Amino acid sequence: MDWGWILFKTLVFPGLTFLLLVIFATFYLERKLVADMHGRTGPYYVGPYGLLQTVADIFKILQKEVIIHREADKLLFLVVPAVAFFMVALVAAFIPYSETLWIVSTPYDLVISLALLTSLPAIFLFAGWVSKSKYPFIGGIRVINQLISGEIPLWLAGLSVALWYGTFNYVEIVQKFDLIGFLVNLVGFVIFLVAILIVADRPPFDIPEAEQEIVYGFLTEYTGVGYLLLAGAKFLEIFVLAAMTVTLFLGGFKGPFLPGWVWFLIKIFTVYYLAFAIRASTPRIRLDQLIKFTWNILVPLALLNIVFILVIKAL
Amino acid sequence: MYKGAQIITEPIGKEGDLMVLNWGVQHPASGPMRIKVWLDGETIVKVENDPGYVTRNMEKMLEYRTWENAVVNVERICFIDDLGTILNWALAIEKLAEVEVPKNVEYFRVILAEVGRIVSHLIGVGGMFGALGVATPMMWVLSLREFYLDFLEHYSGYRISTAAIVPGGVRFEPTKEDMELLKKAIKETEKRWPEYKEVFKDNPTLVERYKGVGIIPKELVYKLGLRGPVARASGVAYDYRKTYPYSSYEDFNFNVVVKEEGDAYARFLVVLEEIEESVKIIKQAMEGMPEGDKWKVRVPKKIKAGETFSAVEWARGGIEYFVVSDGGTEPYRVKISAPSFMNIWALEYIAPGHKLADLATIFASLYICHGDLDR
Numbered sequence: 001m002d003w004g005w006i007l008f009k010t011l012v013f014p015g016l017t018f019l020l021l022v023i024f025a026t027f028y029l030e031r032k033l034v035a036d037m038h039g040r041t042g043p044y045y046v047g048p049y050g051l052l053q054t055v056a057d058i059f060k061i062l063q064k065e066v067i068i069h070r071e072a073d074k075l076l077f078l079v080v081p082a083v084a085f086f087m088v089a090l091v092a093a094f095i096p097y098s099e100t101l102w103i104v105s106t107p108y109d110l111v112i113s114l115a116l117l118t119s120l121p122a123i124f125l126f127a128g129w130v131s132k133s134k135y136p137f138i139g140g141i142r143v144i145n146q147l148i149s150g151e152i153p154l155w156l157a158g159l160s161v162a163l164w165y166g167t168f169n170y171v172e173i174v175q176k177f178d179l180i181g182f183l184v185n186l187v188g189f190v191i192f193l194v195a196i197l198i199v200a201d202r203p204p205f206d207i208p209e210a211e212q213e214i215v216y217g218f219l220t221e222y223t224g225v226g227y228l229l230l231a232g233a234k235f236l237e238i239f240v241l242a243a244m245t246v247t248l249f250l251g252g253f254k255g256p257f258l259p260g261w262v263w264f265l266i267k268i269f270t271v272y273y274l275a276f277a278i279r280a281s282t283p284r285i286r287l288d289q290l291i292k293f294t295w296n297i298l299v300p301l302a303l304l305n306i307v308f309i310l311v312i313k314a315l
Numbered sequence: 316m317y318k319g320a321q322i323i324t325e326p327i328g329k330e331g332d333l334m335v336l337n338w339g340v341q342h343p344a345s346g347p348m349r350i351k352v353w354l355d356g357e358t359i360v361k362v363e364n365d366p367g368y369v370t371r372n373m374e375k376m377l378e379y380r381t382w383e384n385a386v387v388n389v390e391r392i393c394f395i396d397d398l399g400t401i402l403n404w405a406l407a408i409e410k411l412a413e414v415e416v417p418k419n420v421e422y423f424r425v426i427l428a429e430v431g432r433i434v435s436h437l438i439g440v441g442g443m444f445g446a447l448g449v450a451t452p453m454m455w456v457l458s459l460r461e462f463y464l465d466f467l468e469h470y471s472g473y474r475i476s477t478a479a480i481v482p483g484g485v486r487f488e489p490t491k492e493d494m495e496l497l498k499k500a501i502k503e504t505e506k507r508w509p510e511y512k513e514v515f516k517d518n519p520t521l522v523e524r525y526k527g528v529g530i531i532p533k534e535l536v537y538k539l540g541l542r543g544p545v546a547r548a549s550g551v552a553y554d555y556r557k558t559y560p561y562s563s564y565e566d567f568n569f570n571v572v573v574k575e576e577g578d579a580y581a582r583f584l585v586v587l588e589e590i591e592e593s594v595k596i597i598k599q600a601m602e603g604m605p606e607g608d609k610w611k612v613r614v615p616k617k618i619k620a621g622e623t624f625s626a627v628e629w630a631r632g633g634i635e636y637f638v639v640s641d642g643g644t645e646p647y648r649v650k651i652s653a654p655s656f657m658n659i660w661a662l663e664y665i666a667p668g669h670k671l672a673d674l675a676t677i678f679a680s681l682y683i684c685h686g687d688l689d690r
Contacts (some may be wrong), residue, residue: 038450038451038454039455039458040454135336138357203448204449210448210675212343212446213672213674213675215342281449281519282446282449283447283449283521284448284672285520285523285524286669286672287357289524
């Protein structure tokens with residue numbers, strides 16, 4: 001075993017440094033693409049094409065004083081953002097960027113990723129709870145609402161892929177990917193896309209962070225490093241979920257001519273674009289409407305999708 | 316939901332039963348006012364308005380301004396549509412001084428007032444989307460608003476707070492370039508409007524969030540004296556431009572937009588469709604502009620003692636001034652009755668029973684301007 005290579009993968013690419021870059025890139029891309037849909041320019045003055053605007057903003061946030069609410073649980077308040085970031089970064093370790101470029105690969109990749117993602121809302125609830133403030137508390141409770149409505153379609157759609165390919169391992173799933181697999185899993189793809197928007201609190205399902213209603217949800221009381229870690233965890237969550245979508249439904253690193261990781265990033269950009277376009281065009285829905293939507297439409301559809309895949313597989 | 320015209324006055328629940336949420340003063344959607352919300356989970360039990368954080372004592376200040384100088388105070392009642400408030404001031408002073416302005420001035424004032432209405436309504440439409448966390452419509456309407464602001468800037472030198480109308484006339488003679496800019500703005504509006512309407516009006520998520528929310532029945536409109544788009548969305552066809560025409564509004568052919576539903580979506584539609592009517596009025600006024608080169612008539616420095624009442628239909632509803640003169644160079648007393656301050660009290664009646672998420676949409680649909688809420 002080449003320890004140097006493993007260390008490089010963990011710390012540089014596709015590990016920690018790359019993930020930090022991903023946060024920068026997601027932030028920048030979101031601003032630029034949404035600005036384009038608004039008919040604006042977006043970041044422009046700092047650095048070429050405004051690339052350094054995000055860097056400037058992040059360093060500005062880092063300089064902020066860490067303010068802890070008088071009544072807040074100090075230890076938990078400080079620990080929760082780090083835990084959230086760590087959990088999302090763990091999921092990122094399973095993503096295969098090419099046949100060999102991954103940090104961890106086990107026979108149970110998919111299940112572990114989904115389990116880690118499902119335990120995230122509990123962390124965010126904690127973030128709201130330990131803030132001992134009203135708006136974060138409501139935001140925390142709303143995260144649980146997202147959990148009830150989003151995670152089940154996510155699991156059902158994700159596992160239907162494993163059902164079709166007969167494996168939980170990401171690399172194997174990508175290797176077995178072909179046109180028939182893509183077509184069979186098309187319904188699952190749509191369900192998964194909607195579910196990742198719910199799980200990652202993206203508009204129109206950004207109910208726990210609804211600015212016009214509850215300020216910034218569980219992030220309200222956080223400043224400085226804590227805020228950056230929590231917000232970074234949210235951005236990483238989008239990346240991780242987009243990466244899972246690409247791996248499960250769009251053939252991951254597969255593609256002609258270009259190296260695997262380039263194809264991977266191109267496909268992720270497509271998913272990003274879709275998420276940002278939805279953000280720029282769709283108003284937020286209410287939380288009772290979300291539950292109605294998921295339990296009346298999304299979950300039955302996901303179950304039918306599983307039945308459909310079983311039938312096709314039996315044929 | 317609205318259960319009879321009654322506010323809950325007795326104390327509700329034991330201590331600790333309900334969460335009391337201060338929705339404002341520092342809140343992204345509240346503006347500079349506090350709304351005290353009693354919450355049972357996510358359901359609103361009771362709402363209490365608490366405006367007054369940016370009070371400027373407008374009425375008292377007016378007593379220390381000369382008749383003409385007061386224009387710059389009056390226009391700051393709400394900067395978004397400043398032209399309606401100055402128009403009302405000019406009309407009040409002219410009534411008091413018994414001055415008649417020429418027809419061409421009246422027509423040009425109508426143009427200015429309607430430009431103000433369009434500018435305000437565009438922001439209103441964007442703001443109602445903004446309450447749902449999507450900024451795209453706001454950016455679109457702001458880019459359209461720029462064309463009107465260009466016209467105002469070229470005419471008066473300022474984009475907002477223009478002081479374009481003065482007692483006795485308008486500040487400057489409108490030039491050919493001014494009218495060209497206005498024509499350009501109208502043309503751009505008509506070009507973009509079908510697309511805007513398609514995107515805004517039939518937006519399924521917006522309809523889902525706004526329809527059936529915050530219903531104001533007709534009785535409540537009469538009880539609280541609600542005005543403007545809020546009243547018209549509840550089926551009360553009250554518009555000063557039609558009921559008590561001023562400044563030659565009787566010459567123009569336009570409809571008063573009235574909806575029967577009374578919900579937030581109806582209020583949104585009223586604001587949206589009034590923009591079309593305003594465009595119609597501006598086009599008629601530009602075509603039928605009477606000949607005349609006198610753009611300002613003399614108003615005496617001292618106005619003889621007396622009192623007068625004047626009202627115009629402003630963007631947010633009817634705005635009314637009661638002005639008293641004691642024969643001096645400044646008003647003896649001014650009383651302003653503005654629509655936002657009337658409309659905000661409907662919130663206490665219609666918000667209970669809704670979810671917390673609906674508070675933002677109901678509040679946005681009441682179409683409040685904080686400047687005129689806390690004069």
